[in-house]
Amino acid sequence: MFCLSIQLCTTITIDELAPGLKTILSFVAPDQKSGKVEVQYFHENAGISTSIGLAAKPLVNFSGVAGNNTVALGTDISFDTSTGDFTKYNVGLSISTADLIASFALNNKFDTLSASYMHTVSPLTNTAVGAELTHSFSSNENTLTIGTQHALDPLTSVKARVNNYGIASALIQHAWRPKSLVTISGEVDTKAIEKSAKVGIALALKP
Template identity: 40%
Template sequence: MSKGPGLFADIGKKAKDLLTRDYSTDQKFSISTNSVSGLALTSTTLKKGVVHAADVATQYKYRNALFDVKIDTDSNILTTITFTEILPSTKAIASFQVPHYNSSKLEVQYFHDHATVTAIAALKQNPLIDVTATLGSPTISFGAEAGYDTTSRTFTKYNFGIILTMPDKCASVILRDKADSIKASYLQHLDESKRSAIVGEIFRKIFTNENIITVGGLYAVDHLTNVKAKLNSNGKLGALLQHEVLPKSTVTISGEIDTKTLDKYPRFGLSLALKP
């Protein structure tokens, strides 16, 4: 699209991904296939406790349109259609779910060298409308987000954020929950390939004086193996080992333990993702 600031949703995303992505206490197996016509099929089986679930996702790209259909174990069908460059620097995303039609929505994103604007509307009689805007550059940008309920004519949310991005570091601050909470994060890469990093995050509930501090890290053991770990002020310790067994195919072993209640057994997760 453009080389300007990213979306409001991108503020703090890098730190959040390092602290949350691939951590799991479930058993998950997924396999993906691609065809020369642009059709991609992904089948996922998930075991959470004693509950088993299976999802199937199909993706097809035709010119400037991307069709994504997901079917879950409850026979819910979620269809997402993404159109790029219908208008210059514009992306449109339409999604609807069967049989839950009230969850359908339309999103329009506009990208400029110094600004990014998005508008999301629920496709129902009295829609909820979300609008976000970011101003600045790829190095530093400011953003705001607002949600409006056309039925009650009230704002459901308003958030503000700022992000500073350098080649080897990233820092962000977000004021959320109608100014009731603030989240600040900092991520520092430790090598030129950006495969090793450390991250810190502070979350504070302003009116209740509740604080949660989380620190974590990513270390590349070699070109096929990564290790991640995180610890928060509530005593939750998590770690994972991820290894690329085949090109683009990975196995992930993760675990979590509450260091304040060591009498409880730790929880473990296993994930296997096979891609062509």
């Protein structure tokens, strides 16, 4: 049996209704419930984004970040008006210097604590190494992921990562025209290679 599924993603952006203000209308055809309106406001040291779904009882999302070139604090909150429940609330802190980024976050309704670190080894080739440690309070499980990235040339880059459960993934991404990318990715469970290999390809086109 062969199944073909086609989706059309449409985005309309209105810039500068006021200084720093942007409005975005997006929807995915044929999903009639996918439409949403998003309003973004950016200031020198802060940014706010609010979106609401185009449905009778929509999902409302708010995200914001404030800081400077060194330290930033942000939050992401979603509220489902159909149930009256918060479906998401996350907070995060990041610290950046010229060659490293460290971040700490509470996600999944504060059930998951994560800490990550990325160090730039070579700015000329965009080579970097990083690691992330995540702890789940509900399951008391820890996940350690290490990864790296490298630019083969100005238009092509590769990334790879592996975690302590033996899940390894890699991708190669090429900008074949300005703002248009083709990505080939793969993932495998190193403990069951013959059963779990996955390969994917993605194409992003921008006018």
